[in-house]
Structures are given as structure tokens and as C-alpha cells.
Amino acid sequence: MIEGLRNGRDSVLVVDDTPESLGFLTEMLDQAGMTVLIATDGESALRLVSRVTPDLVLMDAVMPGLDGFEACRRMKLMPVAAHTPVIFMTGLSDTENVVRGLAAGGVDYVAKPIVAEELLARIRVHLSNARNVQGPRAALDAAGRFLLATDLSGQVRWCTPKARELLMEVFPPNAGDEICLPASLIQQLMSLRSRGRSGEATCALNTDTRKLEFTILAPIGPDELLFRLSKVDAAGSEGKLQEALGLTMREAAVLLWLSRGKSNREIGEILGISPRTVNKHLEQVFVKLGVENRASAVARAVRLLSQ
Secondary structure, three states, rough: EEEEOOOOOOOEEOOOHHHHHHHHHHHHHHHOOEEEEEEEOHHHEEEEEEEEOOOOEEEOOOOOOHHHHHHHHHHOOHHHHOOEEEEEEOOOOOOOHHHHHHOOOOOOOEOOOOHHHHHHHHHHHHHHHHHHHHHHHHHHHHOOOOOEEEOOOOOOOEEEEHHHHHHHHHHHHHHHHOOOHHHHHHHHHHHHOOOOOOOOOOOEEEEOOOEEEEEEEEEEEEEEEEEEEEOHHHHHHHHHHHHHOOOOOHHHHHHHHOOOOHHHHHHHHOOOOOHHHHHHHHHHHHHOOOOOHHHHHHHHHHHHHHH
């Protein structure tokens, strides 16, 4: 995979089935100091992007076969191009088609006939915005962090390599290499927006092999949320608490999550039980540990788990 052309020039993919438009745009972009890639239909554009990642795409909306709207939608599902800005070009300037372009993942819309100075100005703005986003993301990737971002509907926008590796292990994709989170997890992630402060509101996912914890960090755009992903060695810790303190497995699980700072409501969501049931388990934990409150129980658990 070639990520960008790395020649010091911004690269722009022009997707248009009209030779006159291709000639005009190629000359204009070349004179502006940009590297130009060309595709004459949506399918060939997708094949090209799978090999070379352009910095920006100029997409004709109306083309035979795969039109620009669908080509953009499919392009946005490709991890290498998920954040590549797409500007639509078309003679269809009515509101319905503008909305279609933006809904497909486009960032802007220019009407034909194209005014060169206006288009170049828009291109430079969107290239600058993309660099501002990609810079911090590249640093996070290099640092080996477990981070992922979703849109406001819970669909994964991007994730660092470490997070992608873990998520694809837990959620093997059906086709391609796209990560599809289960609906129940998406619902939990979206609920974190209204719970607590950034860095504190968390939810967890239990699988047969792993326990994953998601912590909301911050919005990183008008429609993008950032989460930290953690692997929790809950099974081993639960077993240690169960054996050392004479607890049932459920009581050990409740105490473990309590020691991780979770409220009764959060523990209930993690374990799939009601907050009232969590409280009943805690009452038994207090009796077995010979303590009177949550703080003392947590102190016992933390000391034991740190040994």
C-alpha cells in the first residue's frame, strides 16, 4: 500500500468521465504545483485509491456505472481513505443533490462550469484542514496507543494500529477489513457522551476470550468522538479475588469493577445485572471481608491484586 505520493507535492485524484473536464482540471492543478491522478469512473477510482492514497479527491457526481455519490460512500469505508477530503463537482446544484453529496461523505460541493480560482481556494482549505487532523493522528499511531474515533452514530471512523488489531481480533470482519461494532456496544459508547467527565465515563464489553473497556476522551470535531480502548485481565483478577477472599465468581466480579472505580450502575451495565442486584452482591462481599463500606472493600481488593 502506498500512503500518499511522498514527493513534497499535494496529490489530487480527479474522477470525471468527460475528457474536456479532465484536461482542464489536470492543467489547472499541475500549474498550482499539485500531482494529479486520474480516474474516469467510480470503479477505477476505488481501485486506484486501494493502491495510492491521494491527499484530496475531486469527484464528478454524475457518471455512468458507479456514480460519484456511491463511489464516495465506498471510498469512505476504506481505512486508507476514510479521512481523505472529497469535493463533488457537478452541474446538479439543487439542494437535494448537495445534501446527497455531503451525506455520502463529501466535504464540499462546486458547481460546473468550474471557476478555477474558487476551486483552488477550496482545495487549499480542505488540504490544510486534513493536515491539521492527520498530524495528531499520525503521532498517536506512532506512539502505539489504543485509540479509536467514531461518528455520532457509533460507526468507526478511524483507529490506531494497536486498537485496530485488537478490535479485529474480537470482531472478525465478514468482508474486507472493516471494523463493525455490535449494536449493543455502539449504544453503550454513545451513552458515554452524557455520563461524567471526559476520561472518566467508561463502559465495558465481555466476550468469551476478553474484556475490553472503552473510555470516552473528547470530541475531536463536530461529528467525531475519541475513545481509549483498554484490555482488562478480568478473568485472572476475578479468580484471584474469589480464591483469596472466599467469594463467588459474581461477587468477585462486582468487587473487581468496584476496585476500578465503577459505580453500581456502571457495574450493572458491565455485568448485565441491575444496580439493586449489584448492591446485594456488595452486601455479601462486605460480610465475607468483615468490612463496613465500599472504601474498605476496595482497599482489600487493591492490596490483594497488587501482590
